[in-house]
Amino acid sequence: MIEITILGSGTGVPYLPRNSSGYCININGEPLLFDMGAGIVRRLLEAKIDYKTVNHLFISHRHPDHTSDLIPLFFAMNYTPGLKRKDPFHLYGPAGFPDIVRKLMDIYPWMVPKHFNLEMKEMDETEISGKDWKIHSKPVVHGDVLAVSYRLEAEGKTIVYSGDSAYCDSLIENAKNADILIIECSFPSRLELKGVHMNTREVAEVARKAEAKKLILTHLYPFCDDEPILEEIRENFKGETQKGKDLMKIVLP
Secondary structure (H helix, E strand, O other): OEEEEEEEOOOOOOOOOOOOOEEEEEEOOEEEEEEEOOOHHHHHHHOOOOHHHOOEEEOOOOOHHHHOOHHHHHHHHHHOOOOOOOOOEEEEEEOOHHHHHHHHHHHOHHHOOOOOOEEEEEEOOOEEEOOOEEEEEEEEOEOEOOEEEEEEEEOOEEEEEOOOOOOOHHHHHHOOOOOEEEEEOOEOOOOOOOOOOOEHHHHHHHHHHHOOOEEEEEOOOHHHHHOOHHHHHHOOOOOEEEEOOOOOEEEEO
């Protein structure tokens, strides 16, 4: 069974209904985390996901609304009384991300693993496999920051997480025929930020060209809750579309 939990569907703009970015995809009892924005450690507790059992974290890019809870996560893994991890913690991110983590550890030495091994891997156009899953990463366009999207295949299903991405061919390719495409939708059609984020028109075009079956819209700025973004998507994409919200769960049998 696959269960998707949206831990944070928002951005770096503080907004009570939406936390910064974070997602958990549970494959037959194994939780895989995607991004770790501010507040995600607390969201894990609210979603009843035990941070002590997480062995894999995939980071899409280095912006703080996707990475800043790495500090409290590692701090908790080091200093939770009685916690002795047996399994290594696998951290994945775009090229150069391991160096960023090492610099964070220079500033916050309490992050340096004390009771577990940390294994970091740079992701470009990379494929890795776990017990019941396979993930393929592909670089996407996000301003001047290295960023990747992730394509997860498990139990005969395909789930794609865009991360933060502008409209680009590589995202369309990685999202091809996805059963669920968790895709950033930063703006309504009346606004745009070319080469950095997508608006509803661009999201619909990615989904249509990728022939995705279902969209979950995320990375929503606060004003998106007052805009007809679902209607704008549905004008150009006929597949099922939902607006993501924090602590939403989607179960795939």
